Amino acid sequence: MEERWSTEHVLSLAPDPASRKAAGKLSAPAPWSEAGWGQGALWGLCKGSGSTPYRTVIELATPAYKCSCPSRKFPCKHALGLLLLWSAGPEAVTEGAEPPEWVAEWLNGRQQAVEKAAERRTAKAEALAADPAAARRRAEKRSARVAAGAQELRLRLADRVRQGLADQGSVAGGWDEVAARMVDAQAPGLASRTRELSSAPQQGLLAEYALLHLLAGAYGRVDELPEPLAATVRSRVGFTTDTAELLAGPTVRDRWQVLGARDTADERLTTRRIWLRGAKTGRPAVLLAFGRPGQAPDLALPTGRLLEAELAFHPGARPLRAVLGTRYGAPESGPAQPPAGLSPAEAMAEYGAAVADDPWLESWPTVLTGVVPVLGPEGWQLTDGRHSVPVRRGGTPESALWRLAAISAGHPVTLFGECGHAGFVPVTAWGQDGRPTGVAQ
Numbered sequence: 001m002e003e004r005w006s007t008e009h010v011l012s013l014a015p016d017p018a019s020r021k022a023a024g025k026l027s028a029p030a031p032w033s034e035a036g037w038g039q040g041a042l043w044g045l046c047k048g049s050g051s052t053p054y055r056t057v058i059e060l061a062t063p064a065y066k067c068s069c070p071s072r073k074f075p076c077k078h079a080l081g082l083l084l085l086w087s088a089g090p091e092a093v094t095e096g097a098e099p100p101e102w103v104a105e106w107l108n109g110r111q112q113a114v115e116k117a118a119e120r121r122t123a124k125a126e127a128l129a130a131d132p133a134a135a136r137r138r139a140e141k142r143s144a145r146v147a148a149g150a151q152e153l154r155l156r157l158a159d160r161v162r163q164g165l166a167d168q169g170s171v172a173g174g175w176d177e178v179a180a181r182m183v184d185a186q187a188p189g190l191a192s193r194t195r196e197l198s199s200a201p202q203q204g205l206l207a208e209y210a211l212l213h214l215l216a217g218a219y220g221r222v223d224e225l226p227e228p229l230a231a232t233v234r235s236r237v238g239f240t241t242d243t244a245e246l247l248a249g250p251t252v253r254d255r256w257q258v259l260g261a262r263d264t265a266d267e268r269l270t271t272r273r274i275w276l277r278g279a280k281t282g283r284p285a286v287l288l289a290f291g292r293p294g295q296a297p298d299l300a301l302p303t304g305r306l307l308e309a310e311l312a313f314h315p316g317a318r319p320l321r322a323v324l325g326t327r328y329g330a331p332e333s334g335p336a337q338p339p340a341g342l343s344p345a346e347a348m349a350e351y352g353a354a355v356a357d358d359p360w361l362e363s364w365p366t367v368l369t370g371v372v373p374v375l376g377p378e379g380w381q382l383t384d385g386r387h388s389v390p391v392r393r394g395g396t397p398e399s400a401l402w403r404l405a406a407i408s409a410g411h412p413v414t415l416f417g418e419c420g421h422a423g424f425v426p427v428t429a430w431g432q433d434g435r436p437t438g439v440a441q
Contacts, residue, residue, distance in 0.1 A: 003333060008438060009302040010083040012261065013063075015073050015270070015291070019080060026081025029092040035085065036097030040330070042086050043103045044093070046078045056082050057103045059110060061330055063300055066106050075296060122244070142186050146237060149185025150216040153178065153194065157213045165205055189238035190216065211360055231315035232358050246312040247325050253310045254278035256285065257334055258301045259367070259416040260428035262440065272297040275365050275416065275427070276311075276322075277339065284365045285311055285322040299324070303428055304436040305331035317357040320365070338414035338430035341369030344382060344389040347419045355421075363420030370412040373405050382415065382424055392423035400426075400440040407431045415439075 014020040026032075026046065033053065035044035040061050045053040048069065055068045056078045065075040075083075086093045099107065156178055175197040182191035193212050200208050218225065218233045225233065256276040263272045270291040277284050289297035301307060310325035342350060347366045354364045368389070371382040380391035380401050391401065407413060407429050414430040417439075426439045 003305075003330070004089075005083065005087045005302055007084060007087055009300070010080060010087055012263075012438065013075055013083070013296050013300055014080055015075070015296045019073055019075075019077055022077035023080030023084055026077060027084035027088065029085065032082065032085060032092065034100070035082065035092060036094045036099070037086060038095070038097045039099055039107075041099055041103060041107055042082060042093070043099065044082050044085075046081070054078050055102055057106055058083060059107060061327070062298055064110060064298065074291070145185050146187045146190075146239075147220060149182050149187045150190065150219045150237070152181065152185075153190055153216045154213055154220075157209050157216075161206075161209060165202070187238045189236050191238070215360060226317075228315070228317040229357075232317045232360075235314060235316055236360050241314055243312075243323050246314065246323050249312060251310040251312045251325050252278070252281065252283065253308070253328075254280050254283070255306045255308045256311070257339060258303050258305050258307065258331070259339065259365070260303055260436075260438065261301070262427055263297070270297060272299065274299065274301050276301075276307075277365075277367075279306065284320060285313070286320055286365065287322060287324055302331055303438065304334040306334045307331045318354050318361065318364075336434055338369070338434060338436075339367050339416070341367030341414055341416075343384050343387060344368060344371065345387040347424075348389060351419045351421075361420075362422075363418035363425070366417065366419040366424070368415045368417070368419075368424070371415060372410065372412055373401065373408055375401075375405070382426075384412070389419065390423040392420070392425050395423070395425035396440055404429055404439050407437060 011020050011023075014023065029035075031047045032044045033047070036042075041057060041059050043055075043057040046056055046069075047053050055066075056076075057066045058064070058075075058079055065079040067076045067078045069076055069078055071077065175194055179191045179195040182188070182194055190212075193208075193215070197205075197208060197212070215233065215236055218229075219237050222230050222233050256278055259275045259277055261272060261274045263270055265271070272289040272291070274287040274289070275284065276287065287299060287301075289299035291297040307330075308328040311322040312325055313319040314321045314323075347368055350366060351361075351364045355361050368382060370384050372384075373391070374381050374383055374388075378390070379393060381388040382391060383389075404413075404415075404426060408431070411432060413432075415424075415426050416428040417424050417426040428436050429439055430436055
């Protein structure tokens with residue numbers, strides 16, 4: 001049976017701070033009745049302002065949520081409150097209960113939807129296989145458009161360097177126009193990086209130009225590159241691989257330890273990154289999940305747990321991004337000890353090796369061991385007494401860094417995060433008690 005989640009993990013599912021606060025008021029037994037837990041689901045009736053209580057049900061494996069309340073937030077405060085009630089202990093939620101009819105009906109509907117989605121993916125793959133010539137013609141047509149766009153971008157960058165970079169502000173809007181041209185050329189990766197030039201600081205701007213010029217030039221001779229590097233270039237330019245196609249290829253089965261998760265949001269969507277490391281292979285992986293504004297992404301895995309599953313990796317010189325395939329059971333309790341890690345010097349060397357394979361790589365998932373967070377004249381540093389790595393400015397809220405200092409209390413801690421040329425971004429900390437804590441939660 002699914003193990004109870006931590007309070008921290010439940011709150012990480014909230015779409016916004018207001019939902020966390022509202023859920024806290026519903027985490028006591030008083031508003032709930034007929035709460036139960038069994039067959040991978042959690043359910044209950046929550047008393048609201050009307051005469052009919054809200055029906056709330058959570059499928060724990062995905063997780064997925066359903067509530068009869070009118071809220072447009074996802075998960076709503078009732079689902080979060082029920083999860084908090086369940087995570088607190090067994091007193092208020094009956095364990096091993098038989099789901100009532102309305103819960104069973106929803107669970108069966110979800111299972112049927114999953115099966116139909118799998119059928120649609122299979123049908124799509126079969127359709128592509130049935131007419132490979134048409135698929136090849138479409139791919140060749142897009143490749144030609146991207147190549148033309150990449151060549152235009154190289155010329156624009158070269159012209160800008162010849163004109164000089166001192167008056168970058170006067171052409172900031174011009175990069176938005178060039179980015180739109182890259183969208184027309186079906187190169188969304190080039191478009192995104194080009195758009196970022198509009199707000200890039202003057203310091204380091206030439207390096208951004210050079211990396212973008214290198215990427216556009218690499219695509220111009222992508223057929224001459226070694227296949228792993230060619231796959232990286234295609235991915236950076238904006239080519240994607242269908243999930244069904246990835247899962248149909250080689251997969252890696254392991255017991256994956258969840259090292260951490262972090263959400264980032266803009267006006268269009270919320271992006272969740274979940275980092276894993278194989279217990280047997282030691283291989284790192286990152287899963288991406290997306291949600292609309294006001295809606296938390298569907299995929300949620302508790303930090304510190306172990307999940308036996310198959311992952312399919314996107315191709316590249318340094319394969320990291322993966323998609324989740326077959327799961328073999330629910331997430332289990334992880335090891336009592338923090339994960340093995342590297343010193344700051346070793347972490348920077350590992351990142352350097354990764355950049356040698358992928359020049360556009362800004363960071364690499366890393367576990368630091370035996371480091372102490374210290375605030376100095378140049379900002380926060382993570383030191384083991386011999387070497388230090390700076391905390392990347394702007395990568396973590398100042399309040400979260402003080403929280404990290406409180407977790408450390410001057411003693412060495414184990415930290416998971418992303419290590420890059422601009423410094424280290426902490427995501428998860430293991431303190432003296434060995435329990436993982438989200439740094440920015």
